[in-house]
Structure formats: structure tokens, C-alpha cells
Amino acid sequence: MSFDRSIKIAPSILSADFANFGQEIRAIEAEGADWVHVDVMDGHFVPNLTFGPAAVKAFRPHVKTVMDVHLMIAPVDPYIDAYADAGADVLTAHVEAGPHIHRTLQAIRGAGMKAGVALNPGTPAEAVAHLLDLTDLICVMTVNPGFGGQKFIDMTAKIRSLREMIGDRPVHIEIDGGVDPSTAPLVVEAGADVLVAGSAVFRGGSVDAPQVYGENIRKIREAASTA
Numbered sequence: 001m002s003f004d005r006s007i008k009i010a011p012s013i014l015s016a017d018f019a020n021f022g023q024e025i026r027a028i029e030a031e032g033a034d035w036v037h038v039d040v041m042d043g044h045f046v047p048n049l050t051f052g053p054a055a056v057k058a059f060r061p062h063v064k065t066v067m068d069v070h071l072m073i074a075p076v077d078p079y080i081d082a083y084a085d086a087g088a089d090v091l092t093a094h095v096e097a098g099p100h101i102h103r104t105l106q107a108i109r110g111a112g113m114k115a116g117v118a119l120n121p122g123t124p125a126e127a128v129a130h131l132l133d134l135t136d137l138i139c140v141m142t143v144n145p146g147f148g149g150q151k152f153i154d155m156t157a158k159i160r161s162l163r164e165m166i167g168d169r170p171v172h173i174e175i176d177g178g179v180d181p182s183t184a185p186l187v188v189e190a191g192a193d194v195l196v197a198g199s200a201v202f203r204g205g206s207v208d209a210p211q212v213y214g215e216n217i218r219k220i221r222e223a224a225s226t227a
């Protein structure tokens with residue numbers, strides 16, 4: 001997985017048909033998704049439950065692009081090897097999820113994955129200032145994590161601070177929550193390059209009408225390109 005700052009659309013399969021993940025993943029990739037975003041929730045760090053490592057491993061053969069796994073779990077460290085074995089390309093842990101985030105990021109890289117660190121809306125950019133050489137991606141949450149379809153919280157000032165802190169390091173800024181054609185230009189203009197979108201991609205489509213996913217992805221990409 002090489003680094004580049006072009007805009008990447010990463011549909012969150014939290015908004016896909018839960019009875020049909022293989023086909024859904026193949027449909028979004030065929031319709032222009034750059035990455036596939038997988039939201040892992042534990043019912044403890046966030047008030048919702050989704051996928052364990054066995055489910056993520058079952059997604060892997062369907063993902064031809066980048067499998068971007070976002071852990072909304074605590075603790076993280078006991079599960080890193082399981083998600084490496086499941087085939088995650090990027091594994092992101094929350095800075096709020098435990099006291100030893102350096103160890104977590106080192107262990108993620110040590111297991112052969114790109115290491116991401118996520119920040120809840122209430123966590124300032126400075127919380128990751130000391131982690132910039134240990135991380136490949138900073139995920140800025142623009143909703144409180146746990147559910148798709150929530151209203152975008154404006155984090156553009158935080159994104160700008162992060163972009164300045166990152167300088168010329170090869171670190172992605174990913175935005176997660178409430179991304180759609182109206183919010184995408186704001187976050188891209190502030191410095192984001194990876195846009196996670198769940199409801200704005202899957203809304204109105206299905207595996208029988210995958211062209212709707214394509215139209216939705218194109219609308220987000222076009223809006224982002226106006227930034």
C-alpha cells in the first residue's frame with residue numbers, strides 16, 4: 001500500500017446489507033470505492049456491537065482495494081494479532097481507548113499493518129502530536145462513534161491543526177461521520193484526504209441497483225474536488 005494524498009472515498013459497510021457483505025463489498029469497489037472501511041464496535045467503548053475478527057476475515061477475499069479496519073473497542077492490544085490475521089491493511093485504534101497508545105501503534109506496525117489513530121470529537125489535535133512518527137493515518141471523528149447516519153460535527157479547525165502538525169510526513173487524515181457532498185469540500189479544504197461515508201454511499205442503492213452506489217460515490221468525489 002503506497003502513500004499518496006489524492007482523495008480516497010472509503011464506504012463504511014456499517015450501512016451495507018448485513019445479510020450480504022460479500023456482494024456489497026464487490027459492488028462498492030466496482031462502483032469506484034478506493035478503500036473499504038470496516039467499523040468494529042464492542043458494546044463497551046461505543047454503545048453498539050458489530051464485527052469480530054472472524055467476520056473481518058470473511059470480508060477479506062472480497063476486498064481488492066484496501067481494507068481499513070477501525071477499532072472502536074477497548075482494550076485494543078489483545079486483538080491486534082487477530083485483526084492482522086484477518087487481513088486488515090490499516091488498523092486504527094482510538095487514542096481514548098487505553099493508556100499505552102505508543103505500544104498499541106508499535107504493535108500494529110509490528111504485526112505488518114499500517115497504524116491509524118482515531119480521535120473522538122471531544123479530543124484535541126494535541127493528543128496525537130507526539131505520535132506523528134508512529135502513525136500512518138489520523139482518523140478525525142466528525143460524529144461521536146457508534147452509529148451511522150448521525151449529523152456531522154464541524155472539526156475543520158482540528159483538521160487544519162493536524163495538517164500543519166503533520167507537515168510533509170506520509171500520514172493520511174481520514175474523516176469519519178456525516179460525510180456527504182455538502183460536508184466533503186469543507187474537510188478536504190481543511191486538509192483531509194480519506195473520506196469515510198456510510199449512509200451517503202449506500203442510500204437508495206442495493207446490490208441489485210449498484211449504479212446508485214456509483215452515483216453517490218461520484219457526487220462525494222466531485223464535491224470534494226471543488227475544495
Ligand SMILES: O=C(CO)[C@@H](O)[C@H](O)COP(=O)(O)O
Nearest residue numbers: 012145146148149178198199
Ligand atoms: O465509525 C462510524 C460511526 O461510528 C462511521 O464509520 C459511520 O459508519 C459513518 O456513517 P455515516 O455517518 O457516513 O452514515
